[in-house]
Amino acid sequence: MDAQTFEGLKSIISEEQIVTNQEALYDATVDRYKKYAKVKNALHVPSPASIVYPYSTEEVKSILAFCNENNINVISRSGKTGTEGGLENWKEKSIVVDGSKMNNIVKLDPYNMQATVQTGVVLQDLEDELRKLGYTTGHSPQSKPVAQMGGLVATRSIGQFSTLYGAIEDMVVGLECVFPDGQISKIKNVPRRSGGPDIRHIAIGNEGTLCYITEVTVKIFKFYPENNTFYGYLVDDMDSGLQMLREVIVNGFRPSVARLYSEEDARQHFSHFYKGKCVLIFMVEGPEGIVKATNEAIEQSVDKFRSSVVEKVDSSYIEEWFNNLNWGQDRIDKEIQDMIENDTHDGYTTEVSADWENIIKIYNNVMHRVKNEFDRVEDLTMLGGHSSHSYINGTNMYFVYNYTINCAPEEELQTYHHPIHEIIIEETLKLGGSMCHHHGIGKYRSEWTKEEHGSAYYMLEKLKEAFDPKGIMSHGTIFPKKEEIEKYIRD
Ligand SMILES: Cc1cc2nc3c(=O)[nH]c(=O)nc-3n(C[C@H](O)[C@H](O)[C@H](O)COP(=O)(O)OP(=O)(O)OC[C@H]3O[C@@H](n4cnc5c(N)ncnc54)[C@H](O)[C@@H]3O)c2cc1C
Structure with missing residues (x-):
């Protein structure tokens, strides 16, 4: 990191809150999207200059304002379980703002059935505290033991019990966030209001491109195990x-x-009883x-x-x-170890949604096209999917594909993942579905953001122009950047 940036940050936070060691910076260069290339030391994107750990909203405010003034790209980070490249860095002048030290449970309020937490509270920790009192968040993504509240809100995450409790956007009653110009906005916690557009949704799902989420209040529910x-x-x-x-x-x-698992997907979860059938x-x-x-x-x-x-x-x-469904850090680490030892990639996913009428067509079209068009089909060890979140008007489809890697690590994504990913997205958009049900757009679906939103992209673009006019918040995430897409994805 250049001396001027270091001195600037040091005037805001203490030196021990600024991490610049090479191992940590390498780790912060990408997220799980590029986990194979990362373990094989085959990354070709720049590392961020430092990782900073604020302790308070005021510190976040000063850090963002400093970055805004000095054109430093900011990558907001929480539990590091993101899967779509949202944490990947594409800028030479860049820092990661990691909220994991802002990890206080501010208030559990069973009478009003809500809980307020700072951004870095691990969901499992909140759930454990609530369970002691007979309550639950109702939010149970598989990454619950590791993911943190800020990241869960920023990605519009969803949990296994969504049909009953809803997704994160149904749970957030209010929040606090900081904009790049240093503005702190606190959205109050009310049961409902008709006070103009619902501004919670500017922060929910913004993936660090508009603001930094510092505090969240979510609904809680009685637990009846x-x-x-x-x-x-x-x-x-x-x-x-x-x-x-x-x-x-x-x-x-x-x-x-x-939930409904296809035969192939059922094989990897229920091999002892699935008998070659789908599992409902x-x-x-x-x-x-x-x-x-x-x-x-x-x-x-x-x-x-x-x-x-x-x-x-x-x-x-x-x-x-x-x-045994959830993934703790130990399981995430084991997966990395497996990749080091075996050249396989298990568990790449593309999750989409559509109405009841079209979801089966999308599923069948994808299966057909991948089997007939993908030129490395012999390396596929599994291709299937499951529906795991249903709504009155439709459901999602979580496509899963595993393969053996028979190419250089830096060519893995272009050779295997991208062609399949692209077929799924094309087929979904063609039939009016959404190309991203719950992992967010990140960087690797940004080339289709405009197509995803159609004429409503205008509204999204205006938000970016209004809240982040200098474009310092997570360059390349959600909002497409042609040059980098060609350099880092298509090349
Ligand atoms: C094993 C595994 C299972 C998973 N299961 C599910 C699942 O069941 N359901 C589901 O929805 N997802 C799932 N995911 C994806 C992932 O856990 C979610 O996207 C989660 O919400 C990310 O939270 P995080 O704290 O790890 O965020 P991070 O990975 O740190 O960040 C994710 C994104 O949010 C942005 N961000 C982070 N913190 C902030 C902040 N404070 N303010 C603004 N932007 C911020 C980042 O810049 C990035 O774009 C899974 C991932 C793994 C590895």
């Missing part, structure tokens, strides 16, 4: 499985978990009467499609699978 029920079915195909999901949802029932899963929780009614609705809905149901699965299998 004693009533939980688990259902699993083997079904003939994705089409009938999706119809069963739809039947439950459109009739007004809200199981906390409602429901989990129900909440007050006793609601659970009972939802259980009955699930059984009736599945019965309506009984000719496609191969068999009911022992519920203990589903419960056991569910209890």
